[in-house]
Amino acid sequence: MNKVLMKGNEACAEAAIRSGCKSYxxxxxxxxxxxxxxxxxxxxxIDGGVFVQAESEIGAxxxxxxxxxxxxxxxxxxxxxxxxxxxxxxxxxxxADLPCVIVNIxxxxxxxxxxxxxxxxxxQATKAIGHGDLxxxxxxxxxxxxxxxMTVKAFEIAEKYRTPVMILADGxxxxxxxxxxxxxxxxxxxxxxxxxxxxxxxxxxxxxxSLYLDALVLEKCVNERFERYTKxxxxxxxxxxxxxxxxxxxAYGSTSRVVKSAVEMARAEGINAGVFRPKTLWPFxxxxxxxxxxxxxxxxxxxxxxGQMIDDVKMxxxxxxxxxxxxxxxxxxPNPVEIFKKIKELGGKY
Amino acid sequence: xxxxxxxxTAGFGGQGVLFGAKMLAEIGLLDGKEVTWFPAYGPAxxxxxxxxxxxxxxxxxxxxxxASPNLLIAxxxxxxxxxxxxxxxxxxxxxxxxxxxxxxxxxxPVDGVEVFNLPATQLALDNNLVGMANIIMLGKLIKETGFAxxxxxxxxxxxxxxxxxxxxxxxxxxxxxxxxY
Amino acid sequence: MPDFKRPNALIDTPTHYCPGCTHGIIHxxxxxxxxxxxxxxxxxxxxxxxxxxxEYNYFNCxxxxxxxxxxxxxxxxxxxxxxxxxxxxxxxDGDLAAIGTAETVHAAARGENITVIFVNNAxxxxxxxxxxxxxxxxxxxxxxxxGRETSREGFPVRVSEMLATLDGATYIERxxxxxxxxxATTKKAIRKAxxxxxxxxxxxxxxxxxxxxxxxxxxPLKALDWLKENMLPYYxxxxxxxxxxxx
Numbered sequence: 001m002n003k004v005l006m007k008g009n010e011a012c013a014e015a016a017i018r019s020g021c022k023s024y025x026x027x028x029x030x031x032x033x034x035x036x037x038x039x040x041x042x043x044x045x046i047d048g049g050v051f052v053q054a055e056s057e058i059g060a061x062x063x064x065x066x067x068x069x070x071x072x073x074x075x076x077x078x079x080x081x082x083x084x085x086x087x088x089x090x091x092x093x094x095x096a097d098l099p100c101v102i103v104n105i106x107x108x109x110x111x112x113x114x115x116x117x118x119x120x121x122x123x124q125a126t127k128a129i130g131h132g133d134l135x136x137x138x139x140x141x142x143x144x145x146x147x148x149x150m151t152v153k154a155f156e157i158a159e160k161y162r163t164p165v166m167i168l169a170d171g172x173x174x175x176x177x178x179x180x181x182x183x184x185x186x187x188x189x190x191x192x193x194x195x196x197x198x199x200x201x202x203x204x205x206x207x208x209x210s211l212y213l214d215a216l217v218l219e220k221c222v223n224e225r226f227e228r229y230t231k232x233x234x235x236x237x238x239x240x241x242x243x244x245x246x247x248x249x250x251a252y253g254s255t256s257r258v259v260k261s262a263v264e265m266a267r268a269e270g271i272n273a274g275v276f277r278p279k280t281l282w283p284f285x286x287x288x289x290x291x292x293x294x295x296x297x298x299x300x301x302x303x304x305x306x307g308q309m310i311d312d313v314k315m316x317x318x319x320x321x322x323x324x325x326x327x328x329x330x331x332x333x334p335n336p337v338e339i340f341k342k343i344k345e346l347g348g349k350y
Numbered sequence: 351x352x353x354x355x356x357x358x359t360a361g362f363g364g365q366g367v368l369f370g371a372k373m374l375a376e377i378g379l380l381d382g383k384e385v386t387w388f389p390a391y392g393p394a395x396x397x398x399x400x401x402x403x404x405x406x407x408x409x410x411x412x413x414x415x416x417a418s419p420n421l422l423i424a425x426x427x428x429x430x431x432x433x434x435x436x437x438x439x440x441x442x443x444x445x446x447x448x449x450x451x452x453x454x455x456x457x458x459p460v461d462g463v464e465v466f467n468l469p470a471t472q473l474a475l476d477n478n479l480v481g482m483a484n485i486i487m488l489g490k491l492i493k494e495t496g497f498a499x500x501x502x503x504x505x506x507x508x509x510x511x512x513x514x515x516x517x518x519x520x521x522x523x524x525x526x527x528x529x530x531y
Numbered sequence: 532m533p534d535f536k537r538p539n540a541l542i543d544t545p546t547h548y549c550p551g552c553t554h555g556i557i558h559x560x561x562x563x564x565x566x567x568x569x570x571x572x573x574x575x576x577x578x579x580x581x582x583x584x585x586e587y588n589y590f591n592c593x594x595x596x597x598x599x600x601x602x603x604x605x606x607x608x609x610x611x612x613x614x615x616x617x618x619x620x621x622x623x624d625g626d627l628a629a630i631g632t633a634e635t636v637h638a639a640a641r642g643e644n645i646t647v648i649f650v651n652n653a654x655x656x657x658x659x660x661x662x663x664x665x666x667x668x669x670x671x672x673x674x675x676x677x678g679r680e681t682s683r684e685g686f687p688v689r690v691s692e693m694l695a696t697l698d699g700a701t702y703i704e705r706x707x708x709x710x711x712x713x714x715a716t717t718k719k720a721i722r723k724a725x726x727x728x729x730x731x732x733x734x735x736x737x738x739x740x741x742x743x744x745x746x747x748x749x750x751p752l753k754a755l756d757w758l759k760e761n762m763l764p765y766y767x768x769x770x771x772x773x774x775x776x777x778x
Contacts, residue, residue, distance in 0.1 A: 003379065005372070005376060005379055005385065023608075025608065030391070031391055031392070048612075050611040050612055052607060052611060052641075054604065054607075054637075055604075055634065055636075055637035058604070058633070059601070059634055059637065062597065062598065062601035062604035062605050062634070063604050063605070063607050063608035064608060065597070065598075065604075065605050065608060066577070066597075066604065066608025066609040066610075066612075067608035067609065067611065068608075069605070069609065070575065070595075070609040070612050070613050070616075072612040072613070074612070088598055088601075089598065089601070092598050096596075116392075171391070172388065172414065172415070175388060175389055176386055176387065176414050177375060177386070177387035177388075178385060178387070178414075179379050179384075179385055196593035196594060196609070197575060197593060197609070197612075197616060198574060198575060198592070198593055198613070198616045199593055200572040205593050206593045206594075207587045207593070207594050207595070207596070208594070208595040209587060209594075209595070209596040211584065211585075211596055257410075257411070257413060258412050258413040259412075260410070260412050261412025261413060264412075333413060333415045334413075335413055335415065336412050
């Protein structure tokens with residue numbers, strides 16, 4: 001298969017289009033602008049293609065709500081501060097059981113922070129993406145190729161379980177170019193039967209809604225949604241990891257690449273280190289982590305944050321193993337030597 | 351191409367720092383290597399100093415951020431000052447001497463770094479190739495490192511000038527001037 | 532004289548609206564227009580947050596419930612993906628002119644080919660009668676217990692006048708529903724707005740001045756008088772934009 005050099009942002013957009021997403025609603029924010037720009041160029045050339053630069057992130061996510069609610073596959077993308085603005089709409093999308101894909105090309109925060117790469121939105125994505133009882137499947141690519149593969153996967157999960165899905169990447173993955181192949185992505189988009197798009201006198205009326213004033217009804221609705229979440233946990237949880245390592249280094253996204261280099265350095269010095277890399281952040285791959293740490297003496301978690309995924313790691317391990325942290329903030333991507341030194345430290349300690 | 355290259359290209363925004371880096375990445379891709387290209391982005395692109403990391407390797411690439419390059423292209427004084435000291439021993443640095451005075455700079459390379467000075471911006475002016483100093487620098491780099499075959503370089507140039515075919519010959523001329531300097 | 536029947540586009544069900552509220556009349560007018568144009572099967576209505584939040588229970592066409600103020604953005608998403616369907620929003624003054632100002636202004640500026648029914652009763656009804664962006668100077672509300680003091684709470688927003696300055700706003704009219712004549716005028720305006728949409732000529736809005744007897748603390752009849760005496764001078768009726776020609 002022919003490979004082309006592409007930025008992660010552009011590859012994500014192209015993958016979405018190839019899989020049949022013809023509607024995109026966005027708003028400019030660095031470092032995700034290439035997604036919006038790519039869509040603005042490509043979609044008007046496609047029959048039925050829709051591109052709208054909204055008045056705000058809030059506008060964009062509610063256009064997604066309207067589009068998905070009318071039964072049409074669609075997506076939006078943004079970066080950290082913009083995702084905070086989208087939080088309202090994401091909650092409504094979850095409440096109305098609407099599929100869509102939301103891409104977060106993370107940058108540093110809080111506030112305006114920086115436009116440089118960061119992984120400080122892990123908590124937001126996995127624990128508190130909006131008000132109410134809700135989860136959204138969160139995929140964590142670590143290469144431009146995975147920006148493609150996971151975009152395709154995200155639409156599949158979104159539509160199969162009727163839920164918004166987030167791709168949690170970062171400025172590095174968005175801006176970086178790598179060789180990428182689009183393989184045989186199938187255009188499998190179909191109009192959702194529950195879409196409110198005019199009943200045409202042929203079916204009962206469809207209502208897109210998240211309001212249930214009757215407690216019994218809302219409780220039933222939330223329970224039904226959580227049954228779907230259970231199915232997502234069972235079927236969609238994904239991780240890749242080395243087996244039988246003494247020191248397990250857990251990292252996702254960009255940091256997992258750097259960790260891999262660091263682990264190789266450690267192995268070259270005779271330290272039995274291994275990588276644990278969640279590909280889904282919610283659901284967090286608890287079983288896989290247990291398997292990866294079966295014989296481990298300690299776990300190191302590395303993130304471009306002050307430590308967020310580390311909480312899930314500790315909980316998954318039921319606090320039975322020592323878990324330490326190495327992180328960078330402010331837009332710094334850790335280099336392999338820094339992490340290697342920390343692995344060495346753990347190797348000596350445990 | 352046999353070893354791993356960690357390349358940093360740096361200069362003013364507008365000098366084609368990212369484009370030159372992309373050309374190197376395309377060459378790596380054509381040679382069947384693992385490749386990453388990662389730009390400094392944001393305000394750095396708007397006329398300040400700009401740089402781009404390219405990693406080319408036989409094995410999967412960890413960090414695409416090059417902290418200690420074995421090949422540096424420095425296209426102006428500030429880039430030379432900032433990055434010359436980061437070049438790994440055994441590495442090579444290519445400096446546009448029209449805009450960077452390596453002798454006058456307080457920053458010095460570590461031992462074992464070979465520095466090539468060439469007045470790329472002046473050469474571009476003299477040859478009616480304004481805006482192609484970056485490609486002249488590439489020509490020199492390719493020549494001095496045995497980076498890739500002439501055939502691969504030409505193929506990569508075809509790729510990066512796709513849709514702007516009139517630029518192909520000019521770029522090839524710039525490569526030649528760099529290589530022959 | 533034709534039989535006075537419930538329009539097909541309205542469901543035969545009791546509504547939750549207070550006695551004397553004009554929402555019921557405005558719902559009916561929208562439904563009559565949908566019936567007369569024969570477009571129920573091709574129409575998607577967007578409900579706001581506010582008194583008409585449960586409107587999806589009253590109309591027979593496909594409906595969507597939007598978050599507070601976002602109905603024009605939701606309508607944009609529906610309309611862009613389904614350009615041949617009719618899309619209308621139905622919004623109150625708090626929803627449209629406070630929290631949803633950005634969505635409203637930009638839907639109009641983009642010339643979104645949607646119809647907005649804007650019900651202006653100068654107060655937040657659903658939450659119990661707080662000051663709205665359209666509350667009149669001196670008007671008493673739960674959050675202006677001493678009357679709206681313009682030096683402190685600023686001035687009311689005249690939405691029709693504001694939107695009419697935008698090139699994307701094709702048809703804007705302000706009406707009321709206080710008597711048979713004004714009700715007929717309102718229906719004509721709603722019909723015209725839907726016709727503008729049918730002709731794909733851009734953004735249309737009908738602002739209907741409305742009463743809130745409950746939160747104004749007046750009987751339904753006195754509320755109608757209060758509207759005429761107090762709202763009309765501040766919010767003159769009329770056509771504010773008509774750039775679509777004959778549709």
